[in-house]
Amino acid sequence: MSHKTLMNLVFTNVNNIFNDSTSLYLLQLTFFLIYAFILAFINQRLQTYLWLREAESSLKRLQILASKSKEIVIKKINEVGKPNFDPSPSIESFLDFFVIEPTSLDPYGIVNKFRHILDVRSERFESFIKQIAPNVPQNYIPNLEGLMETAIGLNELYRLVRHYFILGKKTKNMLFIMQLQMNLPLIMRYAEAYFRATHAFSSGKPIGDGVGALVASKLMRGKQVKRITNKTIFSEFEYKDRKLIVIKAEGPGAEIGEIDDAIERIINMYGGSVSRIIMIDAALKLEGEKTGQVAEGVGVAIGGTGVEKFKIEEIATKYKIPLDALIIKMSLEEAITTMKKDIIEAADDAMKRVLNIIDTRTSQGDIVVIVGVGNTMGIL
Amino acid sequence: MVKLSKNNVLLLLSILFSILSIIFLFMAVINVQSTYDLVNLYSIDFLVAGVLCMILSMLFSYRHRRLLSLKILKQSQTVTRIKCDNDNCNYKEERFFQEGDYIFKEVGKCPKCNGNLYIDAIYDLELKAKK
Numbered sequence: 257m258s259h260k261t262l263m264n265l266v267f268t269n270v271n272n273i274f275n276d277s278t279s280l281y282l283l284q285l286t287f288f289l290i291y292a293f294i295l296a297f298i299n300q301r302l303q304t305y306l307w308l309r310e311a312e313s314s315l316k317r318l319q320i321l322a323s324k325s326k327e328i329v330i331k332k333i334n335e336v337g338k339p340n341f342d343p344s345p346s347i348e349s350f351l352d353f354f355v356i357e358p359t360s361l362d363p364y365g366i367v368n369k370f371r372h373i374l375d376v377r378s379e380r381f382e383s384f385i386k387q388i389a390p391n392v393p394q395n396y397i398p399n400l401e402g403l404m405e406t407a408i409g410l411n412e413l414y415r416l417v418r419h420y421f422i423l424g425k426k427t428k429n430m431l432f433i434m435q436l437q438m439n440l441p442l443i444m445r446y447a448e449a450y451f452r453a454t455h456a457f458s459s460g461k462p463i464g465d466g467v468g469a470l471v472a473s474k475l476m477r478g479k480q481v482k483r484i485t486n487k488t489i490f491s492e493f494e495y496k497d498r499k500l501i502v503i504k505a506e507g508p509g510a511e512i513g514e515i516d517d518a519i520e521r522i523i524n525m526y527g528g529s530v531s532r533i534i535m536i537d538a539a540l541k542l543e544g545e546k547t548g549q550v551a552e553g554v555g556v557a558i559g560g561t562g563v564e565k566f567k568i569e570e571i572a573t574k575y576k577i578p579l580d581a582l583i584i585k586m587s588l589e590e591a592i593t594t595m596k597k598d599i600i601e602a603a604d605d606a607m608k609r610v611l612n613i614i615d616t617r618t619s620q621g622d623i624v625v626i627v628g629v630g631n632t633m634g635i636l
Numbered sequence: 637m638v639k640l641s642k643n644n645v646l647l648l649l650s651i652l653f654s655i656l657s658i659i660f661l662f663m664a665v666i667n668v669q670s671t672y673d674l675v676n677l678y679s680i681d682f683l684v685a686g687v688l689c690m691i692l693s694m695l696f697s698y699r700h701r702r703l704l705s706l707k708i709l710k711q712s713q714t715v716t717r718i719k720c721d722n723d724n725c726n727y728k729e730e731r732f733f734q735e736g737d738y739i740f741k742e743v744g745k746c747p748k749c750n751g752n753l754y755i756d757a758i759y760d761l762e763l764k765a766k767k
Contacts, residue, residue: 313702459735461714462758470739477740508738594714594760634758636740 304430307437311421314440315414321447322414325407325454326351332403332458336396337389346388350404351411353380367566374563381405396460398487398509399633403457406592410450413443449589456594457510462634464590468536468557470603470635471582471610472504472628484521488513495611497620501530503627510633515558516567522625528575531622533568534582534613536606537629538599541585548602549585550609557581558629580613582606646700653693660686713761718743722751733758 294302326347333343355377358369385392385400392400417436424433456463462470476491483506484490490503501522505513523530535557541547556568556579572579584602610626618624664682714733720726727748741755 459714459733460738461733461760462739473740508741595758597757597759597761600757600759634738636738 300430304424304428304433307433308421308425311417311424311433311436311440314444315417315421317444318410318414318417318447321451322407322410325410325451328454328458329403329407333389333392333400336392336400337385338391339388343388346384347404347407350384351408353408367563370561371563374561395509398511399457399460402510402631402633403454406450406454406457410447410454413447413450417443445589449592452589452594453592456592457633460508460510460634461594463592463631464586464595464599465538465592465630466595466632466635467538467584467586467599467603467606468628468630469504469507469632470595470600470628470630471536471606472502472626473507473632473635474603474607475500475610475626475628476502476504485514485517487511488515488518490518490522495614498614498618499623500614501623501625503625505630505632507632507635510631512560512629512631515627515629516564519568519625519627520571523571523575523577526623528577529623530575530577530625531618532578532580532613533572533625533627534580534610535568535627535629536582536584536610538586538591539583540591541587545585546598547586547590547596548598548605550602550606551583551585552609552613553581553583555579555581557583578617580617582609582613643700643703646696646703650693650696650700653689653696657686657689657693660689715759715761716755717757717759718753719756720746720749720751720753722746722749725749725751727751727753728756 330344330347333339333347337343355373358366358373360366381401381404382397385397385404389400417440420432420436423429424436453463455461476493479491479493479502481489481491484503487506488503489506490501492499492501494500503513503515503518503522505511505515519533537557537559539551539557539559541549556565556572558565558568568579571577584599584606586596586599590596590599614624660682664679664686667679667682715730716733716737718729718731720728725746725748727746737755737758739755739758742752743755744753745751746753
């Protein structure tokens with residue numbers, strides 16, 4: 257049978273169905289029944305299937321990102337650490353590294369417990385990097401730590417999404433699948449940001465979070481710099497008959513410093529006679545807000561676990577020192593990826609605002625502590 | 637012979653089915669206009685074929701976009717801005733970031749006033765998404 261004859265046969269039969277009113281009625285009834293059946297019984301299954309398909313494609317993307325970030329880590333460690341063994345198995349197992357927070361059943365003393373655990377974590381990271389990259393220069397260790405952290409973050413996201421995906425598939429529970437699907441856009445945004453952060457950390461570029469450190473660095477440029485605590489520096493100089501003490505993490509490695517200890521030490525050094533503390537940090541913007549917008553407020557402008565915040569609040573309260581906070585707004589992606597031009601420009605604006613606060617809210621002879629908070633990677 | 641990627645195959649299929657859909661729908665309209673009867677001859681067949689092709693075209697287009705969105709990562713280029721530390725000299729240059737660059741690193745002498753050149757800023761310039 258030729259193709260043309262077959263087509264004619266099909267078309268003629270279809271036409272016969274449509275031309276015959278009984279057949280047409282039956283056809284319409286069949287369609288109605290199929291539609292009613294789909295609506296009544298398959299609707300939810302179909303929806304669940306579509307959600308699962310979407311989650312599966314995001315999961316594949318996450319897997320690619322997690323494995324690529326791991327490759328970047330291995331490549332960088334081989335490049336700068338020059339180990340005489342294959343570091344891949346060690347890196348692979350370290351990707352599952354975790355921290356167990358102290359119990360809050362009895363909250364008394366929890367901050368110190370948390371601090372202790374974070375210190376142990378930090379030491380563990382450093383010793384791991386030294387172990388897998390024995391020839392790495394000391395100033396490059398923080399960058400590798402940051403790189404390792406982004407890879408761990410991506411790996412965690414991947415494992416979390418995979419867990420809910422498999423759980424949803426196994427139980428066919430719409431609630432699990434729906435929760436996963438609804439959260440996926442945000443999870444994927446974070447994952448892409450983490451992946452881009454991997455690139456920033458592997459080449460030591462300044463990241464958005466470092467804008468506070470950049471402002472401090474701009475203020476202390478050309479001045480004598482001393483180390484105050486581990487990985488933290490300060491500079492002391494005169495400005496319009498006031499004594500300014502600028503604190504930041506020691507760059508240009510990916511350090512965040514021990515800002516709380518540094519502030520405590522400075523305040524104790526001057527017997528509590530500090531007139532004002534001004535803190536500058538990057539902060540998450542709300543959607544619709546402009547990146548690089550500088551906002552002013554009061555309080556301790558520092559993120560993280562809250563351990564440092566607690567200590568700074570304690571010492572400021574003890575000596576009744578006013579706390580000014582300057583924040584530079586940006587999205588999470590911008591905070592952990594290479595600095596944008598808007599943020600660089602915002603640093604100049606923030607510096608002017610700091611000097612304005614000093615001019616208007618302090619008097620001659622005052623001691624003012626200015627703290628640039630954030631990761632100082634790529635900033636001296 | 638040119639080897640097509642999965643992405644391009646999906647795009648071609650999407651275009652092909654949209655063309656077919658337009659042709660079928662056009663033929664259905666012509667048929668109705670010429671006979672003034674909706675169920676006469678092949679008008680229903682053309683309509684069904686047209687709608688089917690449209691659905692297939694949309695499906696392939698969706699798959700293509702999905703695949704593309706997985707491949708696209710915003711491309712960016714990091715720039716290092718160098719300035720002269722002499723306030724009276726306005727010398728400024730920009731170049732691509734090199735590993736080892738950091739803000740306030742001294743990078744040589746100014747060709748204009750022989751002052752010290754330093755890295756004033758390092759930032760990302762976002763380029764158009766690459767397909």
